[in-house]
Amino acid sequence: MPRFTTVALAAGAALLVRRAVRRRMGTAPLWPMPALDEPVSGYGRGATVPRRVLVTGRSAPAEGVVELRLEGERLPSWQPGAHIDLVLPSGLVRQYSLCGDPADSGAYTIATRLVEEGQGGRGGSREVHEQLHPGVELEIRGPRNRFPLAPAPSYVFVAGGIGITPVLPMARAAEAAGADWRLVYGGRSRATMPYVAEVERLGGDRVTVAAEDESGRPDLAFLAQLPPETAVYCCGPDGLMAAVAAAMPEGREPRLERFTAAAPAGGSAFEVELRRTGRTVTVPADRSVLAAVREELPGVAYSCRQGFCGSCRQRVLAGDVDHRDELLTDAERKDSMLICVSRSAGGRLVLDL
Template sequence: MTADTVDLMVRQMRVESAGVVSLRLEHPDGAAVDRWTPGAHLDLHLGGGLVRQYSLCGDPDDKTGYRVAVLHERAGRGGSRRVHEALRPGDSVAVSAPRNNFELIPSTRYVFIAGGIGITPILAMIGEAERAGATWELHYGGRDRTTMAFVDELERYGDRVHIVTENVDGILDLATLLGAAEPDTLVYACGPDGLLTAIESYSEVWPEGAIRLERFKAKERVADDGGDAPFRVVCEQSGVSATVSPEKTILETLEESGVNVPNSCREGFCGTCETRVLCGTPDHRDSLLTASEQESGATIMLCVSRARSDELVLDL
């Protein structure tokens, strides 16, 4: 455990579908867990330097524990294999405080779209929409029902939930769902990159900010054949300054200079290393900030983004 984490016990593990297991995490002494809001995630420190983010998919009003669900990705980076193959009830896991980069904004109507394990943050959002009396519908796609977690849990919502299986129904009909903007409606989507990229292509049809996405990994990015130029980074609070070479990220450069910056994914999608920019122009390469947030240049993800100016001054 570090100063930024607490040790929780795996109270229960449950198979939710083929390849997906949920974890119930509680304080060993029965203490209340931190408050969280729909869309939040936890960092799980899984040993050997593995830190992975998993969306909270339980009830925010339940202060006795957290629930997350993990897809077993055998070709992944190792976090899900650790959970599925090594973690067991009774084990202790260091866990961060909940963080939310996918906040559910109040609206009179929602369209929720989930692909596969992307259902996890949507579950709590549906519960919040219900409590608020909002109109909502869910379109949940997967290969087949055996691979789709929480389908039984969603049955109580009746015909507001649309289960779309590739082996029977084909893929989600995004053109029908998103081809025309609906008034007073927000779209929340989570799932594989291909689905989110397709959904993102409808952003021009909808008002800015109406389509909101969460990714589990970084967007595919076209390489810049011109290469990256070096630039200077200055930490206003600590007085540290250093040159970021083309081969290093800002985060790596600051770590080598003795500046401790909280970080997790190191791929630009979790938001842990987001830092305020005091002066200079960022070259945004993250998968989290919206177009308007990137245009403002107010913050930067240090793990992937660079600078368009010769110098960046950071609030560090």
């Protein structure tokens, strides 16, 4: 998946929100926004600091979808596209896009669809649906943003089902800033598509709703004719994102946000030296570093096993890493790796374990 958490994009996202607020006050400058020089981290301050929040609201914006309002003190600000790590009562860590209002500094809003384990779920969504009710206290980390909204004269947003959650704040911000935008929103049926009424009110005829039981899958052929300055953002199932990428003009790529990490490519066997414990393990081509290490050190922490949460992050003392995570910044990758998905780029790795 392409990484779009560069300094310039994150800075642009922050400015977009500030301009959206100013527009509400009647002082927004003309679009498009000028280039920015000030470097800003795409991950935000305190992105890994745990914080306590309280579930204060619960609703059902669509069939099989639960929305939660999480209130807390001194919650960090965020920009469209950001997500938080939610530590569930069982200890599982799952990532959910923020879909509320960035101006609401006292609360975060998330929404999740119930996905059964046989359908690709990993137990987190069921725990959210069954156990998280008003009054439950939780730990969160973040927000982080690997899907920031960059300044552009025009946008196309494509969302599938629960993939509307990171896209909705983007559409609100683009509308508030006076940008040219349109949204294609697909799903199995209107009843299963969260926030469908809101996006239709927000965008009017700029919003195309493609419910499969009514009109089939969305027609994406128009993407091939987009002008170069139009930025395309997509979140949804892998099939939808592949279709969007295939429909883009040659040489251009959409900006994607995945529900889960992309399937890791294969690799060769290699050795990992655990420096502090004086042991060396062999990582077969079909196993992860995490699995091999835990055979020697069962207490090594992990959670998502997909390169999202950071629980398995380890310090790298030597060796070249093939980074396959969706979390670490370029600076963090200089001396760290997520051992659940990342591997050796060639030769032995030495970890501070």
